[in-house]
Amino acid sequence: MPDVRVASPQGKWILLTTVMGSSMAMLDSTVVNVALPRIGEDLDTDLAALQWTVNAYMLTLAGLILLGGSLGDHYGRRKVFVIGVVWFAIASLLCGLAPSAEVLIAARALQGIGGALLTPGSLALIQASFHPDDRGRAVGLWSGFGGIGAAVGPFLGGWLVDGPGWRWVFLLNVPLALACVPIALRHVPESADGRSHGRFDVLGAFLGALSLALVTYALIEARTGTLAVVVTAVAGVAAGIAFVLVERRRPDPMMPPKIFASRQFTAINLVTLCVYAAFSGFFFLAVLQLQVVAGYSALGAGTALLPTTILMLLFSARSGELGARIGPRIPLTVGPLFCAAGLLLMLRVGPDASYLTDVLPALLVLGLGMVTLVAPLTATVLASVDAARAGLASGINNAAARAAGLIAVAALPLVVGMSEDAYRSPDALDQAFGRAMLVCAGILVVGSVVAFATVRRPPPDCRRPECLTHGSVTAPPLEPGAKSSGRLE
Template identity: 55%
Template sequence: MTTPPALGITAPVRLDTPAGRWVLVVTAVGSGLVLLEATVVNVALPALGRSLDASMAGLQWTVNAFTLTLSALILLGGGLGDRFGRRRVYLVGVVWFAVASLLCGVAPSLEWLIAGRALQGIGGALVVPGSLALIQSSFHPDDRARAIGWWSGMSGMAGAAGPLLGGALVDAAGWQWVFLSNVPVAVSLALLLVAHVPESRHGKLSGRFDVAGAALAALGLGAMTYALIQAPDDPGAATIAAFLGLMAMLVFVWAERHSRTPMLPLGLFASRPFSVANLASFFLYGGLAGLFFLLPIQLQVTSGYSTLATGLALLPLTVLTLVLSAWGGALTTRTGPRVPLAAGALICGLALLLATRIDSDASYPVDVLPVVALVGIGIPLITPPITATALSAVPDARAGTASAVSNGVARAAGLIVVAALPLLVGLPQDAANNPAALDRGFDVGMLICGGLFILGGLIVWFGVPRPADVPAAPIR
């Protein structure tokens, strides 16, 4: 099937040219800034909780307000980029993200901060799908897997560096600078984007977009998240919210099936590799989100680490992610995605099993370092192949939408896991000040998250075909 070319790019760029390197840097930094914000806050949660007198539910909402709007609207962001220009929508997202970060940094109360985090997620929903779609539409097909590997490494390094950066900022200047530091980076990124990245969009897509779908997705995910977080304190309200969330998601699927311009084109799932990659992503990224939520709190509350020491403890994960991600992309090109994905899932599952040894008497070299090192090896084996699998299975005209689906699934997984874990493992509202209760819940949480990795690996092993030409899904 012949796909009409994207507008605004006369020829694909090569990765080894200056133009290619600028596209890679600008897209990776933007995506990395959003991923950083998803992890940098986690290490600041104990300090933030003390400053704003937040309960465990308050800490969950601090994380999930961002993830909720990001995952609910990321499909809309991808569709907007495909229709109105990926660079244009990316630029709007970067500026929006900067303003929302400023609002978070000056938040005088927990409610203000949660609202600011929700606004940050809206900006992220415009940035992340545009980032990957610009790579898919800009680079020569022979360079795409390698470019995605570098993109994964550079943006993933930012996410992995979050705990270290957050620890340094909190100890040196206070938790507010976890947010305020985003502003100058975003402004610089916007200037580089205008100067060096060409516009890209598909000329035959309608300018209409799916407001009803976006509203239903946000309502469904929001209600389900509320139900999971509030269930211990208000079971009646949680039950009602869960029912409303389920109904909203069912209506969302019906609406997308019957919409002339759906936010989520269900025809994309006619591709088996695309469907399997996204199903596996749900479990793999869910396990990762659970780890990044609980581990920084465990190290500080139970093991007695300072905020900065927690960031330093997780530094090997950052380094390994950066060093190995390009290799993970190249390995995917040579062998196909099936083996690297399954191996990465198994390695991360083993790491979380070992994480149950982290307690009040944990030794860093014996108990903590093996966990972060194994996760640092596993992530580069997961991110490039699962991204390349999803994007290669759809036409370039749907690159933004496909990227948004993949990222939306990953963020929704994190949203649900972070909301559900404290309930599943029995963490009380004062867990951040109760080392014994936190330690018990942490062990069970790591076993659950390890199981999610293993399940994701099994889905990949049995669901992703061996290297072969796979036809792209039709545009619907």
């Protein structure tokens, strides 16, 4: 039985290294958006390259995160975590030194692989190291500090972009990794799942990532109207169908189709797709709108977005408690509507927008909606399957949220008619941003309707601190035990 106590020196070192490791991945999910206008200007690139700068990371992370958790369970959580941190740092160095957009995009894809290795292991190390009596407190501290990191991310990113330059958004990960790895090797005990049988669904992970990559490419390049786009789109759909067929026939699939026999689980993942697609589309375009149209600096744009994460950190616990009392249906119906209202208020943000009267009210309403829905959503995911499958359910939900964000960033500029150089023109971007907010608000309303029509069974009291002190706006929290288990081929 794990016997490390939170108050012990070893316990503090374990918390420090896991927070540092997970913060690397979490920061890169939030700070890069703030740097996009400067990256485009410095590398003289078009909107498609900026989309890929975001999506290359999300693509490999979403496609491999379930496999990463399984590798840690079998080969050792500390070992895979450390490999992930080192991999992430090397990829970050490549991002910071990238001489062109193509090199930056490739390095971002490598970053996502590192994130898929370290993200599941961070929380799993805490669960496997601390004494059961201290485990809840340790997870709460880890989640709380991680949430603070998520809140600081846009501010830090803006400060770096305006100061030493956008490359330091990536280079900052290198000293963090240099501090994190020795602490992990010295103070974190190794752990593994003795029940793990060493068979991994590599084929399923490959097909899933390939399908996402091809569909994403087709959406981003669709405005060119070439035959290659059509062929890629068809190939992406075919890869998705092949993924489903493979998962149905394997004895130990990465994403068992039987888990979707739960109507509640299927419904809550549909809500997740709607909610996080809208969130990702908003945060991708909002920093462009604030900088290019409203004239904010990178630091100003990053700081402007802080209220949403701060509200989640302060009030998610109360929202989770309310959801446990009244059931998830009302929070998951009302929350997306609040978020939609916040996005509609963002239509007031134009040239020379006032932060206090135009930007802040929209972000407060959006943050209120996030507070209302995120903790009950996570609790409902975990309650919709039996306890033995809670980790798998959480992993699928987390991957679904990231995939939704990936597709949204690829599709939204196409849907609203943004040109390749729209982010360089305040007038063109302002018009496209207005249309995009209407689309995102509509997606949130669809999510609200789905929740009202399908979510029924109330979850039990969610005592998992990571549900209630979650601060990330890019994906729901990942419960340990999220793993794939197909045969290695």
